[in-house]
Amino acid sequence: MKDKYTEEFLRRLSANINLKKQEQVFESMLGPATWQIQPVKGESKDKPVERFSNESGHGFSMPLKQGNQLYGAIIALGFKYPVTDELMRLFAVFTETLMREVQKEMELTKLYDTIRPRAIALSTIHTVHRLISSTLDLDELMPRIARLCLQVMRAEVCDIFLIEPGKKKKFVFQTSVNVNKDSQKHKVKVKLNGILAYIAKTGASRLTPKRLLVPLIDEDVIGIIGIRNKMGDKPFNEFDKEILTTFAEQAVIAIRNAQLYEEQEKLTIGSIKALAAILDTRPNSIQTHSAMFVKLVVEVAKELNVTAQELRVLKYASLLHDAGKVMIPDEILKKQKRLTGEEFRIIKKHPIKGVQIVKPIEVLKPVIPIILYHHERFDGTGYPKGLKGSQIPLGSRIMSVVDAFVAMVSKQPYRECLNCDESLFEIKKYSGTQFDPEIVDIFCRVIAKSNIKSLLKAK
Structure with missing residues (x-):
């Protein structure tokens, strides 16, 4: 085997x-x-x-x-x-x-x-499967499953419990939705006892006139889905148990896919951090790949209400935007005097070289435009393509401002660092020419937050 x-x-x-x-x-x-x-x-x-x-x-x-x-x-x-x-x-x-x-x-x-769906499943359950499988975000998936369960089962309350990874004696009370009160709870710790403990141990269902509990099974029991109070004050019956069991099978597939996606996401972040750690051995890399840099980029992006996927891509790009500098000779990066024309020409190649490094990794394809264009200027005088204004990807415009600020507040081979106020003055000075004015305004608000100032002090 x-x-x-x-x-x-x-x-x-x-x-x-x-x-x-x-x-x-x-x-x-x-x-x-x-x-x-x-x-x-x-x-x-x-x-x-x-x-x-x-x-x-x-x-x-x-x-x-x-x-x-x-x-x-x-x-x-x-x-x-x-x-x-x-x-x-x-x-x-x-x-x-x-x-x-x-x-x-x-x-x-x-x-x-x-874990296959039953050969003969109700057509409504197949529709439900497509709906609940349309997201890989576990926090979004759980209430969606609960609401759909209430619609299919015509019940008043749906509770979903997931066994906490590595802990067989506790549940995470992932979601509870009440159709009448429109209430919802998330991730409340619930002790494993009574009927919940019995179902988790045996994998058996529990049917009473007012409550129906079915295990969520993926080889072992990974959780329990339960409904309470059938509409019309009717009792739950064996047919309800059959439908909820089939529903649970579909829900398990969506839950496991979301959990595997989260695991893969952790592996991806780990690999990206490992690659960034290699860059940290190069001159000037520490300040651009620090927690401060990523934090500032993320905070500015949140102010712009980007989607969860866009924020994830921006985090990846924040760690790897200067990956191409690993291909630049040390004597250029360490140089304390003004660069020659030829040396600056070599430096300007690092966004393209960075793209060459990350391109083979499928999950990093969305970061390519951000990495490639993060040295473009708002007025069109940047590199490598001379893009202007909104032609420059939003992520690149954000990182352009943050990159300049972090470089100024960090010690360089050719000068001492500036303080926060001096650096902000320089950023504002080039608003509309080097930087996107909207991003500059948002960035200044972000810096004014106390948690960001603490991060700067701890740098």
């Missing part, structure tokens, strides 16, 4: 389009190469990353490992140029991200195979 899993894992990894794109990026910098993925043979032991050079060119070998599981190794042969430490670290981060994506893909496949 383990060998079959490893074989399928390596097959999916080899066919992953992001891996192919990643290989293309490396070949664009180091020259063409031959790539191989070799499975574990016999009792093969884990080997460290190896780099080598011979008459055929340069190359490396990197183990494919998740936790304690060694799947094999990825080997590249024949590069024209040697592989640097920084490129190896980047490749390791990308490869780990891809392996996690493949692992989650296989988990989803298994989930789909083991």
